Amino acid sequence: xxxxxxxxxxxxxxxxxxxxxxxxxxxxxxxxxxxxxxxxxxxxxxxxxxxxxxxxxxxxxxxxxxxxxxxxxxxxxxxxxxxxxxxxxxxxxxxxxxxxxxxxxxxxxxxxxxxxxxxxxxxxxxxxxxxxxxxxxxxxxxxxxxxxxxxxxxxxxxxxxxxxxxxxxxxxxxxxxxxxxxxxxxxxxxxxxxxxxxxxxxxxxxxxxxxxxxxxxxxxxxxxxxxxxxxxxxxxxxxxxxxxxxxxxxxxxxxxxxxxxxxxxxxxxxxxxxxxxxxxxxxxxxxxxxxxxxxxxxxxxxxxxxxxxxxxxxxxxxxxxxxxxxxxxxxxxxxxxxxxxxxxxxx
Amino acid sequence: xxxxxxxxxxxxxxxxxxxxxxxxxxxxxxxxxxxxxxxxxxxxxxxxxxxxxxxxxxxxxxxxxxxxxxxxxxxxxxxxxxxxxxxxxxxxxxxxxxxxxxxxxxxxxxxxxxxxxxxxxxxxxxxxxxxxxxxxxxxxxxxxxxxxxxxxxxxxxxxxxxxxxxxxxxxxxxxxxxxxxxxxxxxxxxxxxxxxxxxxxxxxxxxxxxxxxxxxxxxxxxxxxxxxxxxxxxxxxxxxxxxxxxxxxxxxxxxxxxxxxxxxxxxxxxxxxxxxxxxxxxxxxxxxxxxxxxxxxxxxxxxxxxxxxxxxxxxxxxxxxxxxxxxxxxxxxxxxxxxxxxxxxxx
Numbered sequence: 001x002x003x004x005x006x007x008x009x010x011x012x013x014x015x016x017x018x019x020x021x022x023x024x025x026x027x028x029x030x031x032x033x034x035x036x037x038x039x040x041x042x043x044x045x046x047x048x049x050x051x052x053x054x055x056x057x058x059x060x061x062x063x064x065x066x067x068x069x070x071x072x073x074x075x076x077x078x079x080x081x082x083x084x085x086x087x088x089x090x091x092x093x094x095x096x097x098x099x100x101x102x103x104x105x106x107x108x109x110x111x112x113x114x115x116x117x118x119x120x121x122x123x124x125x126x127x128x129x130x131x132x133x134x135x136x137x138x139x140x141x142x143x144x145x146x147x148x149x150x151x152x153x154x155x156x157x158x159x160x161x162x163x164x165x166x167x168x169x170x171x172x173x174x175x176x177x178x179x180x181x182x183x184x185x186x187x188x189x190x191x192x193x194x195x196x197x198x199x200x201x202x203x204x205x206x207x208x209x210x211x212x213x214x215x216x217x218x219x220x221x222x223x224x225x226x227x228x229x230x231x232x233x234x235x236x237x238x239x240x241x242x243x244x245x246x247x248x249x250x251x252x253x254x255x256x257x258x259x260x261x262x263x264x265x266x267x268x269x270x271x272x273x274x275x276x277x278x279x280x281x282x283x284x285x286x287x288x289x290x291x292x293x294x295x296x297x298x299x300x301x302x303x304x305x306x307x308x309x310x311x312x313x314x315x316x317x318x319x320x321x322x323x324x325x326x327x328x329x330x331x332x333x334x335x336x337x338x339x340x341x342x343x344x345x346x347x
Numbered sequence: 348x349x350x351x352x353x354x355x356x357x358x359x360x361x362x363x364x365x366x367x368x369x370x371x372x373x374x375x376x377x378x379x380x381x382x383x384x385x386x387x388x389x390x391x392x393x394x395x396x397x398x399x400x401x402x403x404x405x406x407x408x409x410x411x412x413x414x415x416x417x418x419x420x421x422x423x424x425x426x427x428x429x430x431x432x433x434x435x436x437x438x439x440x441x442x443x444x445x446x447x448x449x450x451x452x453x454x455x456x457x458x459x460x461x462x463x464x465x466x467x468x469x470x471x472x473x474x475x476x477x478x479x480x481x482x483x484x485x486x487x488x489x490x491x492x493x494x495x496x497x498x499x500x501x502x503x504x505x506x507x508x509x510x511x512x513x514x515x516x517x518x519x520x521x522x523x524x525x526x527x528x529x530x531x532x533x534x535x536x537x538x539x540x541x542x543x544x545x546x547x548x549x550x551x552x553x554x555x556x557x558x559x560x561x562x563x564x565x566x567x568x569x570x571x572x573x574x575x576x577x578x579x580x581x582x583x584x585x586x587x588x589x590x591x592x593x594x595x596x597x598x599x600x601x602x603x604x605x606x607x608x609x610x611x612x613x614x615x616x617x618x619x620x621x622x623x624x625x626x627x628x629x630x631x632x633x634x635x636x637x638x639x640x641x642x643x644x645x646x647x648x649x650x651x652x653x654x655x656x657x658x659x660x661x662x663x664x665x666x667x668x669x670x671x672x673x674x675x676x677x678x679x680x681x682x683x684x685x686x687x688x689x690x691x692x693x694x
Contacts, residue, residue, distance in 0.1 A: 099607050099631075107607050107631050109583055169632070236456055252620070260446050260454050263634070266625050273599070275620030278613050281637025284446075284454050285516070287610070288635045290628025 001025060002032070005346065006131025007323060008058040012050035016323045018347075019058060021127055023135045024120075031141045032071040033085045038129035039064025039154040039313075040339040042185065042246055043269070045327055047117045051271060056117055062129025063089040063115040064154040064340075066144060076138045084144040086303065088157035089293045091115050091126065091140045103297040105140075130323075132343055142300050145307030152312035155185060155338040156303060158293065159313060163190035163242060164302040165294035166265045167197060170240045174198035179234075179241035181225070181254060183210045183217075185330075186244035186267055188314055188337040191217050194242070196309050202234065204254075213336070217314075231257070236284060244268045255280040255288065263287040313338045319345035348372060349379070352693065353478025354670060355405040359397035363670045365694075366405055368474055370482045371467075378488045379418040380432045385476035386411025386501040386660070387686040389532065389593055390616070392674055394464045398618060403464055409476025410436040410462040411504040411687075413497050423485045431491040433650065435504035436640045438462050438473065438487045450644040452487075477670075479690055489647050492654030499659035502532060502685040503650060505640065506660060510537035510589060511649040512641035513612045514544060517587045521545035526581075526588035528572070528601060530557045530564075532677075533591035533614055535661055535684040538564050541589070543656050549581065551601075560683070564661075578604070583631060591615045602627040602635065610634045660685045666692035 001022040008019035026032050044061035046052050065087040069079045079085060093100050093108035100108050113120060116128030128134075144153055163186055172178045178199040180190040187203070194201040195218025203219035205211070206226060214222045223230050234257045241254050246268035254264050255276070262284060276288060294302065306312065314337045318326055326339040348369035355366035373379050391408035393399050412434040416426045426432060440447050440455035447455050460467060463475030475481075491500055510533055519525045525546040527537040534550070541548040542565025550566035552558070553573060561569045570577050581604045588601050593615035601611050602623070609631060623635060641649065653659065661684045665673055673686040 102607070104607060251623075260449070260451060266628055269625050269629065273622035273624045276598075276623045276635065277620045278616050278637055281613055281635065282616065282639040283637070285636065285638050288623065288628065289632065290625055290630070291632050292629040 002133060002135065004127070004131050004133050006060040006127065007320060008060045008127070009048045010058045012048075012055065016048070016130065019060060021060070023133055024124070026071055026073050026135050028073040028075040029138050030073045030135050031069055031076055031079050031085060031138050032133065032135050033065070033067045033087060033141065034070045034133055035065055035067040035129055035131060035343045037066050037151040037154045038062040038341045038343060039158065040326055040330060040341065041158050042330055045330060046271075056119070056125055059117055060127035060131050061116055062131070063087070064157045064159070065115070065129035065134060066150050066154045066157070070133070078138055078143060079141065084146065084150060086142040086144050086153065086157050087115060087129065087134055087136050087140065088142070088161060088299055089115055091136050092120065103295040105295050106293045130341060132346060139296050142303050144303060147310070148307055148312055151317050151340050151342070152315050153303070153306070154340045155189070155313035155315065156306055157299070159185045159189045159338060160306065161294040161299045161302050162186055162267050162291070163244070164193050164305070165298055166242055166267060166291035167193045167240075168298070169291065170263050170265060172197050172199045172240055176200070176239040177202070177237055179204060179238045179254070179257065180244065181241060182244040182268065183207075183214055183337070184244060184333055185313075185335070185338040188217055190242045190244055190267075191219055192311055195219070196311060202238070204231070238262050240265065242267060246270060248272055248274060251288065252277045252280045255286055258284055258286045260284045263289050266290045315340045317342055321345070349480060349482065351474070351478050351480050353407040353474065354667060355407045355474070356395045357405050359395075359402065363395070363477065366407060368407070370480055371471070373418055373420050373482050375420040375422040376485050377420045377482050378416055378423055378426050378432060378485050379480065379482050380412070380414045380434060380488065381417045381480055382412055382414040382476055382478060382690045384413050384498040384501045385409040385688045385690060386505065387673055387677060387688065388505050389677055392677060393618075403466070403472055406464055407474035407478050408463055409478070410434070411501040411506070412462070412476035412481060413491060413501045413504070417480070425485060425490060426488065431493065431497060433489040433491050433500065433504050434462060434476065434481055434483050434487065435489070435508060435646055436462055438483050439467065450642040452642050453640045477688060479693060486643050489650050491650055494657070495654055495659055498664050498687050498689070499662050500650070500653070501687045502536070502660035502662065503653055504646070506532045506536045506685060507653065508641040508646045508649050509533055509614050509638070510591070511540050511652070512645055513589055513614060513638035514540045514587075515645070516638065517610050517612060519544050519546045519587055523547070523586040524549070524584055526551060526585050526601070526604065527591065528588060529591040529615065530554075530561055530684070531591060531680055532660070532682070532685040535564055537589045537591055537614075538566055539658055542566070543658060549585075551578070585609050587612065589614060593617060595619055595621060598635065599624045599627045602633055605631055605633045607631045610636050613637045662687045664689055668692070
């Protein structure tokens with residue numbers, strides 16, 4: 001076993017504290033990654049605090065992981081020692097179901113194996129990226145081009161692929177009008193991708209203070225969503241709206257903005273069921289959909305696209321002693337736009 | 348003006364009573380149809396009783412209309428006197444918006460003009476099919492092949508196209524697993540179409556008494572939806588589920604049955620918003636969609652398909668003196684599977 005250290009929560013109400021544990025010895029297909037940076041995703045907080053139920057403690061959160069390869073198994077072909085590498089939200093799946101065969105491992109019918117707050121196939125508890133090292137099968141490890149700022153790449157492994165995948169699936173691009181709801185960790189990546197793909201992008205935000213930022217990040221228009229008249233001006237006009245808000249909110253307002261065969265895709269994850277009006281759906285044959293990260297091939301495609309188009313996350317780099325503060329600020333949406341932990345600051 | 352008589356409601360709580368009114372004189376593109384049969388749609392009752400709000404009285408309901416052409420305008424090309432003809436849920440639209448140009452007039456951005464409980468472009472109140480005659484623009488009038496039982500064709504104009512259109516849009520057919528929720532007026536047509544298109548069809552019903560009927564109508568499997576275990580056996584397996592239930596019910600149960608990129612399409616119209624779990628949607632990248640009747644070209648295509656494959660509705664033919672009884676039985680779902688009024692019984 002490989003000794004590892006990181007920051008863990010021991011129950012739903014305690015703060016993150018230093019924690020020593022072990023990683024498995026690398027098998028022939030495994031890559032050992034020394035973690036340089038780890039992003040803080042809102043879902044880390046939901047799980048640390050058991051807000052979705054079923055949390056496994058102790059828990060080292062973190063699934064936006066970047067670093068450098070320190071060892072590779074004998075059958076690893078895509079990595080060598082010293083390479084940059086990334087790990088995202090999942091680290092394994094059944095590999096045999098139709099979805100896995102289609103490289104949509106995130107939808108594995110047996111359930112994908114999460115990077116943390118889950119167990120590997122042998123029943124061992126898996127720990128995440130707020131730590132110094134991780135061992136992951138090559139299929140779930142991604143190459144990262146040298147031209148990108150490594151710390152700012154970390155959030156691409158969750159916030160990036162979570163927004164890239166539905167934009168590609170529903171064909172955001174030239175000639176399409178695309179909305180982004182919420183300008184946070186997910187939203188600012190959705191905005192960057194939609195803009196990069198050539199769509200006409202409208203950013204919806206509750207906060208007037210974010211208008212200038214949204215335009216800088218690529219929005220063609222910004223609508224303050226509390227202004228019902230401003231929202232209503234866009235009725236029936238969107239091909240796709242990607243909804244990045246994880247708090248309960250009114251979906252029918254956004255459904256009403258979709259044109260014929262338009263889709264409102266949820267990527268934020270409100271914990272409670274949201275009321276949907278059937279009349280909103282039958283008008284214009286609208287769809288309300290959801291999307292969850294992306295498969296391994298698409299995640300690599302996304303990272304390669306980002307390298308080619310010089311896209312990274314906007315981040316606030318923090319030291320480990322600011323974890324508690326960062327969690328509180330994420331809950332208050334007070335971050336532009338993603339916290340990334342510099343793991344070198346761990347004692 | 349052309350004198351007409353029919354049955355109307357004068358407010359939300361009164362029964363249908365005989366009513367005399369006038370139809371417009373036919374313009375050059377109009378077809379005058381002597382109504383032989385008129386289906387009773389659950390939405391007739393919702394509107395007669397103002398359950399959706401905004402009802403216009405007096406109201407002659409009915410939008411599943413079949414009969415014979417008695418006169419045609421000078422520019423009419425598809426009909427001559429004596430031809431069978433059908434009229435459905437709409438009788439006009441703006442004709443100029445993108446959706447109308449795409450022959451998706453039901454999604455006209457200006458709002459399609461309904462057959463009744465609405466007004467024509469001159470502001471005149473329009474009246475529906477529980478009457479002896481109707482005057483409709485040729486574009487919204489459909490030809491009906493001679494081989495089909497005319498009374499049993501009436502429900503195709505709403506229940507038929509409402510289920511045919513989403514089955515075509517989401518490509519129900521060979522190699523696809525398709526669910527139908529509810530075995531009523533809409534559901535039994537959804538079942539017939541899905542079976543005819545070659546899909547593997549699973550009928551969901553709350554009523555064990557309908558199992559035999561469902562199999563006779565083409566279901567490969569029938570699941571009693573109160574049996575949670577029987578439902579759960581189909582988890583993650585459907586490409587498409589067409590939900591024909593107009594009462595509030597649990598959508599998340601059916602969402603959980605969809606495979607990767609599957610769609611749950613609502614064609615029933617519960618009056619209240621229904622709670623939808625975001626987790627149900629992001630798993631398998633599912634969509635919850637809605638669909639409303641079909642465009643004029645697709646409605647004609649559906650009628651031609653029915654003629655070719657000898658598909659009609661299962662009906663109970665009634666005389667006008669049984670209207671009140673029929674309404675009560677529709678509300679109780681006590682009809683196999685659509686009431687059709689024989690308008691020749693009107694005094």
